[in-house]
Amino acid sequence: MKALVLQALHQPLSFVPDYPEPEQINNHRIVRLNYAAINRRDIWIQKGQYAHIRVPVILGSDGSGWLDDKPVIINPGFNWGNKESHQGENFSILGMPLNGTFAEQVSVPENNIYPLPNHLSLKEGAALPLAGVTAWRALFTRGRITPKDRVLITGIGGGVAHLVMKFALAVGAQVSVTSSKDEYLERALKQGCYSMANYKEKDWAGVLKSKVNSFDLIVDSAGGAAYTSLVKLLDFGGRLVSYGGTTGVIPALSPQIIFWKQLNLLGSTMGSPKDFEDMLDFVRKHEIVPEIGDTFPLSQGQTAFEQAELGGHRKIVLEI
């Protein structure tokens, strides 16, 4: 079968026209893929920024295609474990160590295969799973969003952040956003957000404070020095959910603010099977559509990766 293979770290992806087809394993089914979507995780693995990387491997956590005669998408989280509060020791994500979706076929546990929501095309469906379940868990399971919440979402140019925004708007919450790019901020306002701040500006936190005063819920993937400002923007009883840490260590945090305001500083990673199913129900009910950017044929996988690395909330898709 055709496959896009990472042969060695720090190397371009190789298009292999005759990669061996996956073998049938117990409890697994073979999905014939039409589309796959690229996530930051794939790029980070290529750059060697993950622990326990094995090569060669077919990357790719997101995909859509056919199981027998039914259009399907795949939940890329395996072996979550028996606790809703966190993933167990054997948790893994499709596309490393197990071969992923950048190929004509992928073998996945039958329980991880779900019908494509009716309102989505196969191409749109491919862009939903990993970002969707990550956004869902951060906002709902961990953040416990309510329609009355004043919500702040940082880095709205990101794919997960963008889905967090769509979910929060669908709930009916008041949503504010940050980004380094005015273009992303303006678009978010048009899509229904209430206020915004460009975090390249020195007093971005002051801008938000003057508009919203304080937030009930903040969803962040950056960490770093800005996290300290986010904590100060929380109202009493507020929740700050982190699903990433792209700007690194948080350099200072006041325990007085944490205990006096009775804050909740929470971490969130990916999502459980229940999170995935709840996310799908919500996406169906509100007919939420992930936004798609450029589409590349599988043979141009490396070019697609370079495009995805430029960022933006629109998923880069591989057509298989």
Place this chain on the structure above:
Amino acid sequence: MKALVLQALHQPLSFVPDYPEPEQINNHRIVRLNYAAINRRDIWIQKGQYAHIRVPVILGSDGSGWLDDKPVIINPGFNWGNKESHQGENFSILGMPLNGTFAEQVSVPENNIYPLPNHLSLKEGAALPLAGVTAWRALFTRGRITPKDRVLITGIGGGVAHLVMKFALAVGAQVSVTSSKDEYLERALKQGCYSMANYKEKDWAGVLKSKVNSFDLIVDSAGGAAYTSLVKLLDFGGRLVSYGGTTGVIPALSPQIIFWKQLNLLGSTMGSPKDFEDMLDFVRKHEIVPEIGDTFPLSQGQTAFEQAELGGHRKIVLEI
């Protein structure tokens, strides 16, 4: 009436033999006090380490005595507000701004007056309210302790920490403790704790890790650099509840640990009326007794304050 009065900040307390008796206010009742207990809050107010201090004032959040012919204790939290998640804007604590328990009589809202638990003496009852409700909320409402939890309590020499320990042992959890004093650590082991570490030792966190590996729940009142180590000691899905910050700013925190381990870093302050009632039920059921240190007559209040400032988990009591 006799009263211990803070006339001005940074001044010794004055014993006043003829302070005006409190007037009857709507919804308030007058409790005739037999005992009062000293909290760190009283000492901090004397030192001017609180916002919006008014003087002269009768300090004291904890007290026990008689309402008509019934022995009673007082919930020192007023106007918590209508949310269990946090205190409202009008929340205050007995003993500043309202006159407190270091006097023969105190006027408090009728709803804040509770029967003295049968297993406690009036003297013991005076030592329970503020520390008890603070310990309860941190451990149960915020920390959601279960009997299966491996629990770590820092600074076990403190009055609240000591009650957190007694509550956690009564639940049946595995309890570990830290302190700067070996004497406190040895005593905690005798009282049923599982392991301990002296945080004056450089590798105190390594000592705990070698004994317990990781914790489900940590209750802390220090913050500071040790907080970073506490976060690393948490298991996946772990909870760290802060009810104080005596060692100041947390200098570094990894967002990667927060999100990957799906941690819960939580703040806790005092407690709601529901917390207070739940705490009393638990204390009655498990016949928990707060530990009492030296007792001083009200006229020796300043000496009692100096004794209380030396620390230790045993409450210094004023006899009125």
